[in-house]
Amino acid sequence: KKEVKYGQLTELPRQDEAMKKWRSNRFGQFIHWGLYAIPGGIWEGKTYKYAAEFLKSSAGISTATWDSLQYQFNPVKFDAKEWAKMAKDMGVKYVTITTKHHEGFCLWPSKYTDFDIENTPYRKDLLGEFIKAYNEEGIDVSLYYSVLDWHHPDWRYKLNTEEDKAAFERLKAFTENQLLELLERYPTVKGLWFDGTWDQCWKDNGKFSYDLEKKLKEKNPGLIVNSRMRADEYGSRHFDSNGVLMGDYESGYERRLPNPWDVAVTKNDWECCMTIPENQWGYHKDWTLTHIKTSNELIEMLVQCTSQNGNFLLNFGPRGEGNFREKEVKLAKEIGDWMDDNSSVIYNCGYAGLKKQSWGYFTKSSDSDDAINMVVFNKPINGKYRVKLNKGSIIKRAYLLSKPKKSFNLEEIANGEYFLDDVKGKCKDPFVIIIELEDKDSKKFKQKALT
Numbered sequence: 001k002k003e004v005k006y007g008q009l010t011e012l013p014r015q016d017e018a019m020k021k022w023r024s025n026r027f028g029q030f031i032h033w034g035l036y037a038i039p040g041g042i043w044e045g046k047t048y049k050y051a052a053e054f055l056k057s058s059a060g061i062s063t064a065t066w067d068s069l070q071y072q073f074n075p076v077k078f079d080a081k082e083w084a085k086m087a088k089d090m091g092v093k094y095v096t097i098t099t100k101h102h103e104g105f106c107l108w109p110s111k112y113t114d115f116d117i118e119n120t121p122y123r124k125d126l127l128g129e130f131i132k133a134y135n136e137e138g139i140d141v142s143l144y145y146s147v148l149d150w151h152h153p154d155w156r157y158k159l160n161t162e163e164d165k166a167a168f169e170r171l172k173a174f175t176e177n178q179l180l181e182l183l184e185r186y187p188t189v190k191g192l193w194f195d196g197t198w199d200q201c202w203k204d205n206g207k208f209s210y211d212l213e214k215k216l217k218e219k220n221p222g223l224i225v226n227s228r229m230r231a232d233e234y235g236s237r238h239f240d241s242n243g244v245l246m247g248d249y250e251s252g253y254e255r256r257l258p259n260p261w262d263v264a265v266t267k268n269d270w271e272c273c274m275t276i277p278e279n280q281w282g283y284h285k286d287w288t289l290t291h292i293k294t295s296n297e298l299i300e301m302l303v304q305c306t307s308q309n310g311n312f313l314l315n316f317g318p319r320g321e322g323n324f325r326e327k328e329v330k331l332a333k334e335i336g337d338w339m340d341d342n343s344s345v346i347y348n349c350g351y352a353g354l355k356k357q358s359w360g361y362f363t364k365s366s367d368s369d370d371a372i373n374m375v376v377f378n379k380p381i382n383g384k385y386r387v388k389l390n391k392g393s394i395i396k397r398a399y400l401l402s403k404p405k406k407s408f409n410l411e412e413i414a415n416g417e418y419f420l421d422d423v424k425g426k427c428k429d430p431f432v433i434i435i436e437l438e439d440k441d442s443k444k445f446k447q448k449a450l451t
């Protein structure tokens, strides 16, 4: 084991109220919004199929040209209350918005740069309006912040020369100042989502990231930061050089999920962030370039994350003028319709301690010991659901969440293993079977009193 002085700051898993709320939220909305939403992946009539928020680099656009987009940023269709309502109806409990992406443009009026919302035709504190509207809908707000900053003159990928080091010291001070400014201006913020921390410059500054996490958590007690924020003094990221998780939850699942049978992943808090197209975070005008995920695909990812103790952060990329494309509004509604009937198997739920089975996913509420949720995505050909619980588990009753009065016939196959009879009728959506267990104190388990 290496001696690590600048690794994990907070003992995990955190059991404070703020973290318990984060954990119970399970479902969040990611918003990528910035100057990149104006060109939307198309530059001088050419469509670039890469992620729209990288158009500057994929189209080889100079910083001066790119930055002049600032004078076109005027989201006249932006209605924070409407956005927050859409998110509420979709069933998310938290939102994470890009305050500053790699391009360096800030959605809030920052004292530390002119490359911000104040110097656009919009002028107003857009981020403040956003936070207020989402909080009023009861949605927790977390802020995405990219350390990587293509605009800032002091950004350096590697620190080779003394000049590089002097410049990056200024960049570090700028970063710390902006983050403290965000927490000062927006005290209701629950978390910070760091990105753009993969380069050598950051890996060479593990102690700085440790001290920064400490300072930010002193400023905003209960603050939740992702593992991507951190490097230790040896340059190890997310996990320190002894494999100990840093930050408050693991944030390496980007556009991918763990294997559904992976149990190790349930040991830590973690979050998967996901795009609707294959790889577009910012608004891209052309959504014919790749597969666009359906609501059933996205619901399955949300359920899988919950089943393995993870959160699911689904990304939306609004247009430069401040409205969402119709396909995103439609998906939000379809997911929200499903959540209206089934959110009880998501909110405050997690790993049921059971092996993954072919019909779908188990989830279990943190509040109940004798109920288990089966979320079905694959109806079995033989019409019976094989359910393997822990040895000694006795099913008292099994029924559809949507038809609680009608119990399934049960056939016990072995200790803790049953067949449930089929669900009649067509099921176009994923559906839930509730398994009620005999509680451990029932007569069967009553210990004889010792007298």
Ligand SMILES: C[C@@H]1N[C@@H](C(=O)NCc2ccccc2)[C@H](O)[C@@H]1O
Binding pocket: 051, 053, 102, 195, 254, 273, 281
């Ligand atoms: C959460 C996502 N992380 C960003 C990302 O993939 N960055 C990768 C990257 C790699 C190399 C140069 C710039 C950016 C995406 O733009 C999203 O913000």
